[in-house]
């Protein structure tokens with residue numbers, strides 16, 4: 001052990017923060033250890049599971065991380081299996097005396113970490129967790145009584161009060177002092193998928209951020225709600241797996257605001273407000289861990305949900321007969337991403353038109369979204385279902401046709417993802433059933449033949465929803 005570094009060899013366990021830039025686990029390890037070993041833990045199943053867009057993105061991010069580490073004179077080591085077993089095994093194999101990783105916010109993850117810490121302590125190694133996921137930690141933003149916020153607006157006010165305390169991002173030195181370990185079979189490169197396909201996600205994230213701040217941020221307040229235009233940053237997959245640091249995004253936005261015209265500043269401040277929504281949901285997850293199991297609001301824990309498997313399948317596949325819902329669900333399957341307005345519409349449709357539990361929607365999203373995030377996904381679903389903190393009121397039920405006419409007025413979004421409807425004029429694209437038979441044939445879109453009939457009648461379902469929720473109160 002060197003005179004001034006507390007550890008001889010530190011395993012840097014990469015989970016979520018899949019980057020070298022502004023990675024507190026990595027730069028603290030470089031500060032505290034004579035040598036570091038970058039380590040990734042993969043479940044055996046992950047090698048064989050069907051490749052969803054999310055899994056493709058994760059693989060690409062992992063390849064990029066490995067390439068960045070190689071540029072700095074080291075490489076990503078891989079251990080297969082459950083981290084509870086694989087991490088102690090790696091500590092023993094690499095003779096490490098500490099493991100550094102970023103901290104988690106969900107109760108099951110934190111419990112697992114607490115158990116692992118104990119086990120490693122028994123082996124004489126430390127597990128040290130570094131805050132990374134959010135800009136301001138949950139316990140830094142509490143109300144005057146020292147309690148967590150349940151409503152966004154006062155939370156945001158309190159958050160902004162300490163906005164200057166958000167740590168500045170830290171860049172990494174060009175070289176990483178790494179341990180020379182001979183066994184190449186433990187390197188990422190030994191996995192068959194590791195050398196194929198793109199892998200510069202961290203670079204891509206920085207590029208997206210720059211392009212967004214330069215071209216779109218000024219108009220963000222208005223354009224962020226229109227799914228047919230590229231009005232948002234598309235940074236969410238990167239924030240989810242950590243190919244970019246949230247502090248990097250925040251400070252870049254603050255700097256852009258300083259140099260922007262007053263009219264553009266509003267867009268940037270709305271963007272920062274969305275980043276704070278993300279923080280809000282993280283503190284909900286930390287302070288109210290039951291949200292992962294059940295509704296935040298007690299009165300809605302016993303809502304009677306439908307188990308209609310056909311309805312769920314048609315919703316998942318984008319075959320509900322409501323064009324905006326179908327476009328959105330198909331976007332999810334094709335791209336592993338969905339526009340925020342569309343997420344709100346499909347979530348309202350599942351819970352309040354089909355009466356299927358928000359938890360089923362939450363699981364489906366989690367499986368397919370490249371940006372799947374426990375906190376924001378749960379928060380978004382509970383918001384839409386009206387069961388969460390600061391949620392949309394339960395009696396606010398989105399009308400999918402009116403939403404579509406308002407936010408996709410010319411049908412650009414629907415045409416992009418629902419080819420059956422491409423030839424329809426804007427006047428009918430959101431309600432193809434409003435065309436007479438002759439018009440349907442002329443556009444080669446006969447409802448019930450080329451495109452599904454609406455799965456349910458929105459007005460009837462709306463009345464039913466009101467009844468179901470009222471019964472729960």
Ligand SMILES: Cc1cc2nc3c(=O)[nH]c(=O)nc-3n(C[C@H](O)[C@H](O)[C@H](O)COP(=O)(O)OP(=O)(O)OC[C@H]3O[C@@H](n4cnc5c(N)ncnc54)[C@H](O)[C@@H]3O)c2cc1C
Pocket residue numbers: 224232233234235236237239240271274275277278279281338339340341343344347365369371372373374376377378379380381384
């Ligand atoms: C039902 C539902 C489920 C959702 N599931 C997820 C999820 O799993 N992962 C996820 O990252 N977001 C989720 N969101 C929030 C939001 O839809 C996405 O963050 C956003 O669409 C990502 O696109 P973007 O990066 O272009 O966002 P931008 O508009 O560019 O916003 C920048 C960043 O701010 C954060 N953000 C923006 N809107 C929200 C919001 N409403 N809540 C929390 N954070 C926000 C995201 O980190 C986003 O990347 C969900 C929303 C709903 C209604």
